[in-house]
Amino acid sequence: MKIKRIETYSTNSVCVVKVSTDDGCEGYGQTAPYHANITALVLHQQLSNQFLGAKLEKPEEIGPLVEKSILSQYKFPWSYTCRAAGGIELALWDLFGKKEGVSVCELIGGKPQPIPIYGSSMRRDISPVDEATRLQKLASEKGIRAFKIRIGAEFGLNRDVFPGRTEQVVSQVRQKLGDSVDLYVDANSAYTPEKAVEVGEMLESHGVCHYEEPCPFPELEWTAHVTESVNIPVSGGEQDNDMAHWRRMIKMSAVNIVQPDICYIGGLSRALQVAGYAGKAGLICTPHAANRSLVSVATAHLMSAIQNAGKYMEFSIEADSFCEHLFTSPLQVEDGAYVISAHPGWGVRFNPEWLKKADFQLSALQV
Numbered sequence: 001m002k003i004k005r006i007e008t009y010s011t012n013s014v015c016v017v018k019v020s021t022d023d024g025c026e027g028y029g030q031t032a033p034y035h036a037n038i039t040a041l042v043l044h045q046q047l048s049n050q051f052l053g054a055k056l057e058k059p060e061e062i063g064p065l066v067e068k069s070i071l072s073q074y075k076f077p078w079s080y081t082c083r084a085a086g087g088i089e090l091a092l093w094d095l096f097g098k099k100e101g102v103s104v105c106e107l108i109g110g111k112p113q114p115i116p117i118y119g120s121s122m123r124r125d126i127s128p129v130d131e132a133t134r135l136q137k138l139a140s141e142k143g144i145r146a147f148k149i150r151i152g153a154e155f156g157l158n159r160d161v162f163p164g165r166t167e168q169v170v171s172q173v174r175q176k177l178g179d180s181v182d183l184y185v186d187a188n189s190a191y192t193p194e195k196a197v198e199v200g201e202m203l204e205s206h207g208v209c210h211y212e213e214p215c216p217f218p219e220l221e222w223t224a225h226v227t228e229s230v231n232i233p234v235s236g237g238e239q240d241n242d243m244a245h246w247r248r249m250i251k252m253s254a255v256n257i258v259q260p261d262i263c264y265i266g267g268l269s270r271a272l273q274v275a276g277y278a279g280k281a282g283l284i285c286t287p288h289a290a291n292r293s294l295v296s297v298a299t300a301h302l303m304s305a306i307q308n309a310g311k312y313m314e315f316s317i318e319a320d321s322f323c324e325h326l327f328t329s330p331l332q333v334e335d336g337a338y339v340i341s342a343h344p345g346w347g348v349r350f351n352p353e354w355l356k357k358a359d360f361q362l363s364a365l366q367v
Contacts, residue, residue, distance in 0.1 A: 027345060105301035157190075166199065183210075188213055220254045250283060
């Protein structure tokens with residue numbers, strides 16, 4: 001089959017991608033959220049011609065096509081290029097799943113099943129007591145057995161939101177949730193190595209089991225120092241989309257847990273590559289999925305298929321407005337898990353009413 005049309009439906013927050021082929025097949029994907037209207041422009045202006053007219057016979061051909069498209073933009077590497085390519089890539093996986101009548105996870109060796117989640121807080125503007133209280137309520141109501149909270153200040157270089165907040169929120173949450181709930185933290189590049197190690201010792205005393213992005217993410221040597229110096233598993237990689245950089249990160253043991261974001265890195269195929277690199281090195285893969293858009297759905301499919309998947313997948317506890325009406329049915333957690341649909345493709349349907357209101361663009365094969 002030959003790729004005939006690429007359509008986008010975008011807002012500032014999110015961009016849905018539809019790919020159609022000359023034999024009548026179609027699939028839906030999505031680019032990474034935020035400034036998604038810019039990603040849509042990059043997709044049509046710079047990448048669509050790399051996909052239109054391409055002939056595909058099997059899903060294994062998706063990855064090489066995506067790599068070719070990204071390499072074509074060697075003067076414009078990384079973020080927007082990978083986001084745009086990833087949107088098309090996810091649509092192609094959906095298309096093949098629907099064509100073959102199976103879920104995407106089955107195409108890559110997994111199966112539809114419940115994937116346990118950790119409830120991921122995105123807030124630093126909440127008091128430690130209020131954070132602990134809302135997490136305790138979610139644990140009770142949704143059966144969630146792990147949570148991640150935010151510490152430090154984003155790229156804070158040792159600053160905190162207010163003095164003492166990090167220690168307070170970790171202590172309050174642990175006290176409210178008890179020892180039976182796994183506790184993760186995300187520093188979002190908050191610390192220099194020395195401070196990160198100091199914070200790590202405090203986290204260890206509270207039984208934290210996942211220490212995410214302690215140092216500015218480009219500083220691999222800083223993160224490697226922390227990984228070597230603390231007893232808590234250190235994670236990172238959500239921002240990274242250069243495969244050579246990923247190989248260096250894993251070779252130097254900069255982290256214990258790799259966290260590719262399917263929408264940032266350029267799609268499912270590239271995230272599978274990173275999981276494969278990590279698996280060979282004996283590392284865990286717990287992808288980044290910080291909102292309830294298609295990235296969470298795709299992450300569940302990925303985790304069902306890889307041998308080195310972490311114990312839980314990330315699932316945002318925040319009600320992002322741009323996700324509210326994105327699907328015909330909102331993504332749900334049942335008994336602490338997200339259940340992968342057995343329907344073909346991604347198993348979710350984008351809301352036609354949402355699509356009608358979004359900005360439409362089309363790139364089509366010229367006959």
